[in-house]
Amino acid sequence: MHASEDTAEQIAALLEGIVRRQRRATKDGVGASVTHGQFRLLRTLDQADRALRLSELATQLGIVPRSATSVVDDLESAGLVARRPDPGDRRATLVTLTPAGTEVLTTIRRTRRDAMVTLVARLTPEEQSTLHHLLTRLAQD
Template sequence: MTASDDTAEQIAARLDGIVRRQRRAAKADVEGLTHGRFRVLRTLDQADRPLRLSELATQLGIVPRSATSVVDDLEAGGLLARQPDPHDRRATLVALTPAGADLLATVRRNRRDAMVTLLDRLTPDEQSTLLGLLNRLADD
């Protein structure tokens, strides 16, 4: 069974709308945080250790020069800090600062709260079904 073009387009439009709503909610009360900057903070948080700029760029799927620009901006805002790599004097590591971790927690809380508001329209069984379907679609 395949989805009709019309059905696929409708689903894509609905998902886009939900994602936009989530991004807006995530940035509520958070100035200057783009989706790209959020991804950098999230990636460093998930790494559970400081990363070299090249590692960060690879995990983000961007070129190192782009990673450097974003890190520069986040460092200027006090959200990240560069530190020397103890294993390679030529390399620099990037780590979240406490302010960066706090901002990331705020963004995650805003996203969660926005999703809870959306999901309140569904019964617990519908929420469970939706999660199961999304998991199936997300599996690679």
């Protein structure tokens, strides 16, 4: 294995560890009641700032419509999202966040942010700026 491949593998492992910490912090903050996939769906609805069709949700999440339906079923049972008929298309269903869903999403975001603040507090302000810059470059499409 070349040195650059070894470095890339090490970076991938480190990033995976950080993501695991974030997910663990989320579970600690709201319990195991919201999975990562459910969090993504809640976040997608919040960012859309409007009700979305199930097919739109599936597309934005990169999952098949049947999977989106299953996630919405679970979130609806928990009172975190609500379905309603699409007034523009009787065959379609719109999904929206409920006030309880917004509250859970806010709690998850706060918990994740607090966990990251604790983690990056180990770095100097200059290191934090460099890390932010490098991650931004890596995240660009």
